[in-house]
Amino acid sequence: MKKILIAVLLGCFLLSGCQNKSEDPGIIARVNGKPIYLAQLEYKYDLTHEGNGGFVPSVEQVRAEYGQILGDLIVQELVSQELEEREIPVSDKEMKEAEDEVRSDYPDDSFEQILIEEYIDINAWRSQLKYQLAMDKFYSDILRPEIKIDYKEAEQYYRTHLSDFYMPAGFRFVMIKGLSKDLVLKGVELYREGLSPAAISAKLRKVSVQEIWIRSGQVPAGWKTFVENLEAGEATSVITQKKEFLCLILKEKKKATLLTPLQAYPMVEKVLLEKMLQEKFEAWLKNKMATSKIKISKDLLPEIENSGPDTDPQEAAKVE
Template sequence: MACRPQGVRFGAWAFVGLAALLGGLACDRPSAAAPQETPPVAVVNGEPIPASVVQRELLRLRREAGSAPVHTEAELETLRRELLDDRIDRLLLLQLAKERGIEAEPGEVERLLLRLRADYPGDTFEEFLADEGIPLSQLKAELRERVLIQRLLQREVRARVVVTDDEIQAYYDSHPEEFKVPEQVHARQIVVKTREEAEALRTELRKRHGPDFAEVARSRSIAPEAAQGGDLGWFERGVMPPPFDVCFDLPVGRVSEVVESPYGYHLFQVLERRKARVLSLDEARDRIEAKLRREKEKRAQERYVALLRETAKIEINEAVLGEIR
């Protein structure tokens, strides 16, 4: 079974999804014909990192690359070191979490396991684990490690990140293009197969006491949103196919001329219109704060791990690393 993506560097790994974590375990399945383990590729505060861990990560990345060109020697060297650095970062965080006495809450690992299982109908989750040779105990251990690291980062890094009002204001003032909202319309449509049917419906709909547009859409339209009375929701120019742009020149309530497209013959009606505008600071505040917080957390986590590295005893076996291909 093809392996699923799993983060390469620390920043990506720290937020890797549960499905990706499960895919990574599948990639870690040892081969029945695997040779005896070589010396560890690194030792971190006395704890070894097996060369096979980095080897399997490299194999996973190559599988994902498919028919892409083989890495040059220089690229391979960079990739090997990045994969090893990621494992070192992870181990340092796990060691510190255990040193701090951080524990998972009762049932927390089981809840994560249930979230994973929910993506597999019936007994296919157990079948997947069996096919990939993943013991349930190993999966639970990996989930527990994930919980410990995330709890450590939340307590000692993310909880200390603060985004100030001045920073939000400065970002808003310096990125005006991000907060421009283009003109939008809320419209509905009827789509039929022939021009003759569309013209006849248009004539009826434009009568002073003609039928309700939504009811006609429900009974006659072949478009997917017919059951919703042809409601297309809000959209801006250029988001929908070109024939829909007629809505931006159509007065509210007016039924359009017949518009031909590859889908059939359309009649449009605009329900509401929003002029182009700029979001106010209050409207944009939550979005800006979330963006700045993500950026600050990422930088803070990188600094945190860098400090751990400064005080850690890390021994890398360059000869073993160089043999990983």
């Protein structure tokens, strides 16, 4: 995907020129006349660097990441426009259902509270949600129906990648971790009641819940006595680990096995489908770029080494 975005930005290089003085300063690009705003770019950049503490990137790093994110936004906008042209855009109903699904993981008004604490603008969040829904719809409604996976191709893939379908013995746990024993026990109680990991973390802000897989023979020494006699569905007592506490709930205990072709087919199909979808998408994007008019701010263009005022733009665009 990274190569696609580089190609997008290099294609834009040919189409861009001096920015119109009457242009809104908040607009950093136009895709077939539709604006992309600096606020959209900054929102995605901030999400990428959430939790990075006091790290201060160099100007070159910021510029490179801005270019990458802008390429992503341009592709998303092209996809949204394709859905509009085919008269199957993301509807208000689909947006509401998707937002309600996200909100359902957060009790009471904790969703809004988290947005406030993380300085996330709700409109920027909804804009990115709509782009994501558009990408999902494009793949499922436009690209996927064009792909057929031949059983012989799947069988050949299985036989040439047998090692991928050897499942080692191991344990699948739900790990509930927090800064106090009582918080961890409360997290276990909420998990037993059916709350999702996100809902538990929202309700108990100092508790994290995640699923982990550990191979047999790789269980940490400090956990062995706690997990050796567990049965599926049972939980360990609270384990003290440095300055934190955790509890493990055994979801599954697996023996080593080699999946049969029939058992492996869903995995094979997923791999082949992803490969074919990517190829279809790249072909579509190449054609779409050839017929689209895209302009971006000069400040966000990829830097082309040794490109002075006399450099031929066609030659500059070939630089990778």
